[in-house]
Structures are given as structure tokens and as C-alpha cells.
Amino acid sequence: MATEGKTETVGVAPAIGLVNPKFPHNVGKAVRAASCFGIKQVWFSGDRVSLTPNKKYRLPREERMRGYKEVELRHNDLFFDEFDKDIVPVAVELRPQAENLMLFEHPEKALYVFGPEDGGLGRVHLQHCHRFVVIPTRHCTNLGAAVYLVLYDRAFNRCMAGIEPVLPISAILHENRGWQEPEDLVYTT
Numbered sequence: 001m002a003t004e005g006k007t008e009t010v011g012v013a014p015a016i017g018l019v020n021p022k023f024p025h026n027v028g029k030a031v032r033a034a035s036c037f038g039i040k041q042v043w044f045s046g047d048r049v050s051l052t053p054n055k056k057y058r059l060p061r062e063e064r065m066r067g068y069k070e071v072e073l074r075h076n077d078l079f080f081d082e083f084d085k086d087i088v089p090v091a092v093e094l095r096p097q098a099e100n101l102m103l104f105e106h107p108e109k110a111l112y113v114f115g116p117e118d119g120g121l122g123r124v125h126l127q128h129c130h131r132f133v134v135i136p137t138r139h140c141t142n143l144g145a146a147v148y149l150v151l152y153d154r155a156f157n158r159c160m161a162g163i164e165p166v167l168p169i170s171a172i173l174h175e176n177r178g179w180q181e182p183e184d185l186v187y188t189t
Contacts, residue, residue, distance in 0.1 A: 020046030029144025
């Protein structure tokens with residue numbers, strides 16, 4: 001319920017924001033990455049990718065059919081406005097003063113903002129971001145790969161800091177792959 005003077009927000013952090021993505025398969029990869037790492041929402045802006053089945057561009061079939069239903073995909077050109085004020089927008093962007101991902105301390109309520117495949121984030125989006133992080137690679141990565149790298153780094157760092165436990169694979173997997181964990185496997189935290 002909205003209170004007087006304040007509109008209700010629908011953004012759930014941590015989340016992913018894709019600014020004007022060009023290829024539907026990269027949006028699909030971002031949804032898959034979000035599902036793999038427990039992120040509840042992927043937001044995207046622009047009109048180059050459509051969710052309308054009768055249009056030319058849409059998410060690839062495997063991304064629409066698999067078990068990624070727990071990830072909410074939302075289209076909104078003003079997605080920053082959909083989050084509470086305590087959100088920390090993080091631009092994943094090559095910038096002179098950006099923090100190296102390997103040393104980055106991920107905010108609890110992060111909104112990771114990725115630019116389009118054929119360009120960087122514009123001034124309007126950069127002005128919304130409080131933090132800037134760069135993936136330390138020798139060349140640019142694919143948008144889908146960049147989302148995976150950032151979310152993996154977040155999960156790894158949360159485990160290393162003791163925020164999240166290191167769980168056995170049987171507790172992590174949400175699908176049956178016909179594999180059984182050996183009983184004598186020992187996990188350390």
C-alpha cells in the first residue's frame with residue numbers, strides 16, 4: 001500500500017539493469033544468470049528487444065521455456081525510479097576511476113547496470129550510479145558473460161566474507177541432473 005506522498009516501488013534488490021540491449025539472446029543469458037545466482041529481477045530499457053511473441057525479436061525459446069520462472073523480467077525505460085532510495089546503482093563500465101571487480105565490495109542492495117552491446121552507458125544512466133566497477137579482462141566481454149562474471153563475483157565474495165554459507169552442491173541445485181553427491185564428501189567454510 002502506498003503512503004501519502006510516496007509512490008510504491010516494485011524493484012527488488014539485488015537486481016540487474018540492462019540499458020537498451022541489442023540482442024535478445026543476451027537478455028536471455030542475463031535472466032539465466034540471475035536464476036543461477038538467486039537474483040529476482042532483470043530490468044531492461046529501450047525498444048530493440050521485445051517480449052511480444054509476434055515481433056521479430058524476442059527471448060530465445062530455451063530462455064522462455066526453462067525453469068527461470070522465479071526471475072521477473074521487466075521492461076521499463078526509467079527502471080531506477082522503481083527502486084527504494086537505499087538502492088546502490090553500480091555501473092559495470094570501463095571508466096578511469098572504476099573499481100576493479102576483483103577488489104570490489106558488493107553492496108547488499110545493488111542494482112548492477114550494464115550498457116548495450118554496441119556502446120557504453122550514457123550520461124543520464126551514469127548520473128544515477130553511485131559506484132563504478134570494471135571487469136579486469138584484456139578485451140571487452142559479451143553482455144551475457146559480463147552479467148555472469150559480476151554475479152559470480154558477488155556470490156564468491158559473500159561466501160568468503162561469511163555472509164552466505166558454502167553449501168553442498170545438492171543443496172544448491174534446483175534441477176535433477178541424474179547425479180548424486182558422494183556421502184564422504186567434506187565441505188569446509
